[in-house]
Amino acid sequence: MTRSEENYLKAIFHLSNNGVGVVATNAIADQMDTKASSVTDMVKRLSEKDLVKYIKYKGVELTAPGKLHAAKVIRKHRLWEVFLVEKLHFNWDEVHEVAEQLEHIKSEKLVEELDSFLEYPKVDPHGDPIPDKHGNIQKLDKVLLASCKAEESGVFVGVENSSSEFLQYLDKLKLSLGDIIEIIEKEAFDNSMQIRVNQEQINISALTANNIYIKKNK
Amino acid sequence: MTRSEENYLKAIFHLSNNGVGVVATNAIADQMDTKASSVTDMVKRLSEKDLVKYIKYKGVELTAPGKLHAAKVIRKHRLWEVFLVEKLHFNWDEVHEVAEQLEHIKSEKLVEELDSFLEYPKVDPHGDPIPDKHGNIQKLDKVLLASCKAEESGVFVGVENSSSEFLQYLDKLKLSLGDIIEIIEKEAFDNSMQIRVNQEQINISALTANNIYIKKNK
DNA sequence: ACAAATTTTTAGATTTGCCTAAAAATAATT
């Protein structure tokens, strides 16, 4: 399996519902910053190898082996991200590019030993779940902060947007995974929020709240 | 710099005297298990980029930037080997294949943090020296065990042959880097040797002795 | 020194992965 094939499988996995459902050619092209014609080419190759089910003009869907392989690549990506942050002092906004390379290293032993070395982490530094070796991916019960009402609270467990701009903004706000967030007030006019984190109150925009996941307290 | 270009630089580095001296096209082809015509093609490309000095029919030599880049790839290769053995329970005969992949990961920060995480190792699991970040490679004063005489002794510091067959044979003999080796007797007929290691006496062939480096005791 | 052997290079083809431009199919609009 080539690096490029793996990247396509990963893109299709993310665009579909974790590997379930049909994805459009253009959606893949956008995600991968390439042209629709290139996608058509590759999708044919993947189809030959039974990694996707492809129906002309209708779209593409991962097969069971395609889905498994995609999950394994994502597993490696996220494990390496944990390694970079936990062991090599990378910040959470610096890991993506390097993990994009490391995710293609081929060695079963490497992955399993790395998992063990890291003490079997469940999520990556952005709160995304790490698939197990069989490709099973645990669903977390998280909700967008933006969907919550005043007086609700929860634990910051993930981000929707992993761009370094956004992550660095969260650093500036001193907002880290695991922090307890309480919604003090939600402004009806622009959906901005007044929240309490680490004994401090801060104000965040609706856009920001739309990129933060919390696990609600009951 | 592509993966293939890096592999050629590495091969030329190893075939020349650590980057000093001219290497023949066929020698590169043999080393890389490819055809002479492919080597000519690639050598032209590397020459365009000023990574090698190429004179038709005469051979090829690394330039200063070519040599630096080769040394950096070898640095990464050997650091990753240390990581695999020290942190992930790989045996010294299992690391090469994975390190061949990891050596091409591009991230200055990754390399330097890895070096620090491993506490700045000087040699890899086979006793080969790890170049520093400037590409300087430390020469060890080691000699082939085969070149030593009876009653001489030294510390096992490296292997000439890193094939898994040979390394596994050394495992079977319970011979590990750092062990003290004393030559009890050297057989004139076939140059086999009776040696003492770890309070035990064993007999090794001339071929074996030709693949073991020791640092002589004075 | 010159013919034979070896080494190296060139020429032309192949595969992967991408591109542009044009054609075909599907979806949207009036």
Place this chain on the structure above:
DNA sequence: AATTATTTTTAGGCAAATCTAAAAATTTGT
């Protein structure tokens, strides 16, 4: 329903890295 707009595919081309077969240069042997 027919036209327009959008999406997708096809056709043809390009660059990297490889190959085989043939030509050119160099080295070796007598």
